[in-house]
Amino acid sequence: MVIMHPLYTLSLLYVLSSSIFRVNADGETTSITLECGKIKNLSSPDYPKPYGNNLEIHWDVQADLTQRIVVTFHDFHTENYDTLHIVEENYPSARAKYSGSKMATPYLSLGNHLEVIFRSDESESRKGFHLSLSCLTHTEHNTDIHEAFEGFEHIRVLTQTLCRNAWHMDVADTICREAGFPGAYETTLNNTTSGSNETSYICKTFTHRLQDCENFTSSCTDAYKSVVINCNVLGQLGCFELANYTRLLSRSVKLSRDQCLTHCNSYSAMPQYAVHHSGTNCSCIDQTALDVTKLTTNRNLCRTDTTNPTGHWVTLYNASFGFCSKPPELDNGSWNNSSNGCMYDTTVTAKCNDNYELVDGHRKMRCDRATTSTTQDFEWHGTTPSCRKRNTGSADNESFSGSGKILKSNWQLMIVSFFFMYNSPFSFY
Structure with missing residues (x-):
């Protein structure tokens, strides 16, 4: 059995209708907007007849902000040097490349937008491919499992x-x-x-x-x-060899991976990459000083279960991506936060000042992918609570001549003392 956080438990929506997208002209980009509940099909030019040579065709696929995209392969036959690529602009590490005649498993996007690119060379061709595109939706967030791992999902x-x-x-x-x-x-x-x-x-x-x-x-x-x-967190770019760039790194500090991203996110006004290696060593590097596309990469050399190789192999992260802005202002209270700042997947907990109590809204808010904002990639999920002054009640003292003192409040009536005069008319047996 796999315990998956319910937020990420995925359900494929029922197929109501379908559309077919074929592109026959080289260099064109076709935009495809997915509507969950419907499936759309995509195939190579002239499928199932052989596609042409020297092609480069782009399909731009978009789903709703709250959705992910699944690409299902139904038939795939290309010449070994003719390739199909799936690219997600916001997630550089989420890239897939397909060629040949081996059937691929479905591709599940990290975000709600991806690009499918097909390129063929000048030589042989095959029958091509037939794919389907559909939506997957997240289910409701479960805070119990979230809390079990100190705010990280x-x-x-x-x-x-x-x-x-x-x-x-x-x-x-x-x-x-x-x-x-x-x-x-x-x-x-x-x-x-x-x-x-x-x-x-x-x-x-x-x-x-x-x-x-x-x-x-x-x-x-x-x-x-x-x-x-x-x-891996969403800002990960991959495992790279940085032996020729060590002079550009900031001074190394001992931090966990998530603390390292937060550190580099606030290190400078300039966008930074976070450089993390050996489990605890963290440095930052200016993004303008490093061209990631020219670096040597090998994901296995940064695995914690792999023997450290020679050279300076590090895991590189985009420290400018995957963060929410500061949590909403909380009058007469504050947010308890872990040391990873406002990083994606972080939960903050509201705490009111002394003599104030939490009302309305949610006690916990979580940084997640934006579902309402069109200007931010990540936002706080939950309704901002309020801190209200506690109602401690009021006490009114009333004196009764010759009969004692009674304390009245809004919740009880208590006789504090009662004195009888020597010549009291009352008698007790």
Whole structure:
């Protein structure tokens, strides 16, 4: 069983109708707007007849702000040097490339916008491809699991007994991609037990849903009862070799990954990249001083379960992306926040000053993808609460001549004392 945060539990909406998009002219861009509840089909020029040579065709696919896009492959046959690319402008690490005749698993977008690009060279061609485009929607957020991981939702837990010798980071990558993150950062394998016939998964490099992985039971000597997976954050660009750029780095400080992004986000007025390596070392570098497209990259060399290679291999992040603005002002109160500032996936908790109580709104607010703003990528989700002065009640003292003192309040009537004069007319037996 996979425990997925309900926010990222995805449901495919019912197909009501379909449209077909074919592009026959080289260099054109076709815009496709998805309406959830409907499916749209996309195919190569003249499919199923062979496509032409020297083509470059773009499809720009857009869904609602609250949706993600799934690209399903129904038929795919291209010459090995003719390629189909899926690119998400806002998520540089979310790139996929397809060629040949091997059927691909569905692609699940991180955001609500992607571009499909097909390029063919001057030589042979094949029958091409036929794809379908549809929407996936997020379900309601569940705060219980969120709180269990100190305000971070990029932690996933696979609570299933797994063969130790069959575990692979591609499985962790798939779980994170399904949850809306660009792959896995690190894993912690818990509770080793003696194995017998246990579960194993085989996921491909660009598999985006665990259900698309091969799942089988096999005999193993050792097994894990659970795996905690720390997913990559959205601003991750990849694993790069920066040996020639160390002079441009800011002074290294000891910070966790999320603290590093927050540090570099506020380090300078200029947009910064965050540079993180060896688990705790953090530096910042001016984005204008570094051309990421010219760097050598190898994602496996920055894995925490990989032996550190020679050179200066680091994980690079866009520290200007994935942050909300400061939480709304809270009169007569404040927000309790973790050390990762206003980073995506952070939860802040409202706390009122002494003698004030929380009313209206939500006690917790969360930084997530924008669903209402067209100018910001991320915004706070939840209704801002208010802090109201507590009603402590009032006490009025009334004196009664010769009969004592009675304290009245809005919730009780209490006789404090009662004195009787020596010549009282009352008698008690």
